[in-house]
Amino acid sequence: MSGFKKFLMRGNVIELAVAVVIGAAFTSIVNSFVEDLLTPLISAFGGLPDFKGLTLTVGESVFRYGEFINALISFIIVATVVYFLVVSPYERLSARFRRAEVITTRECPECRSEVPKAATRCAFCTIQLTPAD
Structure with missing residues (x-):
């Protein structure tokens, strides 16, 4: 039981819940924006009172594709906001702190084996190597 309590009290679980x-x-705010403000504005140009209708x-089946259009617009707005307010800033921030990859090996010109950059002789074919820059 204490393991479960530790799991629940970890920061990641609480942050995820929030x-x-x-x-x-x-x-719900985006859905209301789309249904109550944006959709009537768009449909005013098309002459329809609302996409919902x-x-x-x-036959006997009724397909409510207007509600699907509302849901699609909501999804596009949410995805756009998440991308520009979360993903894009995170990528820029992580790129700033990402370390440049340090090259520690080089290729032997004779046998094409990977040898340490500071090596003066290949361990595989024993060819003399020129000092690395």
Whole structure:
């Protein structure tokens, strides 16, 4: 039981729970923005009162593709916000702190084996190597 308690009290679990709650709240705000403001604005140009009312009836089945359009617009807005406010800044920040890769080996010109950069003789074919820069 103490292992489970340690698991729940770790920072990652708490941060994840907070992120889920904030994400759900943000999603409801975006959905309201799309359904209440953006969709009526877009549909005003098309002459329709709202995308929600768009349906297609085939036999007894009713396809509510208007709600799908609302969901698609919401997804695009959420994905755009997440990319520009989370992913892009994180990539720039991590690139700033990423270390340049240090090259410690080189290729032997004779046998094409990997040898240490400071080596003066190849361990595989024993050819004399010129000093590395």
